[in-house]
Amino acid sequence: MMIANPALQTPPRRRGLMLILSSPSGAGKTTLTRLLLQNRDVDLTLSVSVTTRARRSSEADGIHYHFISRDRFETMRDRGELLEHAEVHGNYYGTPRGPVDEVLSNGRDVLFDIDYQGTQQVRAKAPEDVVTIFILPPSIHELRSRLERRAEDAPETIAARLRASRNEITRWTTYDYVLVNDDLQRTFRDVLAILTAERLRRVRQEAATAAFVSQLLSER
Ligand SMILES: Nc1nc2c(ncn2[C@@H]2O[C@H](COP(=O)(O)OP(=O)(O)O)[C@@H](O)[C@H]2O)c(=O)[nH]1
Numbered sequence: 435m436m437i438a439n440p441a442l443q444t445p446p447r448r449r450g451l452m453l454i455l456s457s458p459s460g461a462g463k464t465t466l467t468r469l470l471l472q473n474r475d476v477d478l479t480l481s482v483s484v485t486t487r488a489r490r491s492s493e494a495d496g497i498h499y500h501f502i503s504r505d506r507f508e509t510m511r512d513r514g515e516l517l518e519h520a521e522v523h524g525n526y527y528g529t530p531r532g533p534v535d536e537v538l539s540n541g542r543d544v545l546f547d548i549d550y551q552g553t554q555q556v557r558a559k560a561p562e563d564v565v566t567i568f569i570l571p572p573s574i575h576e577l578r579s580r581l582e583r584r585a586e587d588a589p590e591t592i593a594a595r596l597r598a599s600r601n602e603i604t605r606w607t608t609y610d611y612v613l614v615n616d617d618l619q620r621t622f623r624d625v626l627a628i629l630t631a632e633r634l635r636r637v638r639q640e641a642a643t644a645a646f647v648s649q650l651l652s653e654r
């Protein structure tokens with residue numbers, strides 16, 4: 435006779451993880467993020483940052499960023515509403531804490547497109563739950579071409595981002611994984627492989643596996 439065990443009918447979900455993508459401007463974070471979010475099997479929720487930079491013509495408020503004033507940013511920061519924040523290329527960027535906490539507490543995973551400063555802050559707060567990937571361009575020449583082809587920024591903005599890219603690139607050593615984004619589909623497959631393996635880590639499956647193992651061991 436089968437005896438229903440209510441604890442096994444609703445196995446605990448694994449811990450949610452935080453997948454962080456960082457790169458110099460133009461290496462391909464936004465493109466990879468779009469591919470990840472478009473894929474129905476991936477099940478990631480994007481953390482939508484607040485920023486004080488001007489909206490690009492391709493961007494929508496509330497989808498790519500929440501575009502806010504400096505005053506509003508400083509209020510959010512001072513009230514502790516940001517999980518992390520940094521000044522990048524002369525603008526403020528930050529991650530609203532509330533939506534991230536909500537997704538993680540439901541056992542789901544959050545995707546972040548943030549810089550190395552923000553990555554350090556999130557890692558310091560939740561070292562066990564963070565998976566970090568740094569995306570490198572195949573060359574500086576290609577990085578410049580991509581920024582120019584994207585044609586979203588003024589020439590002086592592109593020049594400033596290229597100058598900053600040299601410092602950003604040196605941060606690769608602080609990341610768990612480093613990918614050279616030459617062939618986009620290949621990089622995307624590598625990101626998926628990392629995500630799949632990280633989701634399967636024992637520490638993230640501990641509660642569900644313990645419940646399963648006790649069921650296995652109770653079999654006669
Ligand atoms: N620390 C931090 N960095 C962010 C956040 N949102 C975006 N960034 C980073 O800010 C930098 C500039 O982003 P963006 O203005 O969208 O330019 P792009 O990288 O050229 O697309 C990138 O390195 C982003 O990863 C955030 O909430 N926190």
Ligand SMILES: Nc1ncnc2c1ncn2[C@@H]1O[C@H](COP(=O)(O)OP(=O)(O)O)[C@@H](O)[C@H]1O
Nearest residue numbers: 459460461462463464465580584615616617618
């Ligand atoms: N692997 C790739 N090969 C060629 N072009 C790419 C590749 N990845 C991204 N791009 C292009 O490069 C430009 C910059 O990419 P984007 O994703 O906006 O970079 P980031 O978000 O890191 O600033 C975009 O026009 C994008 O279509």
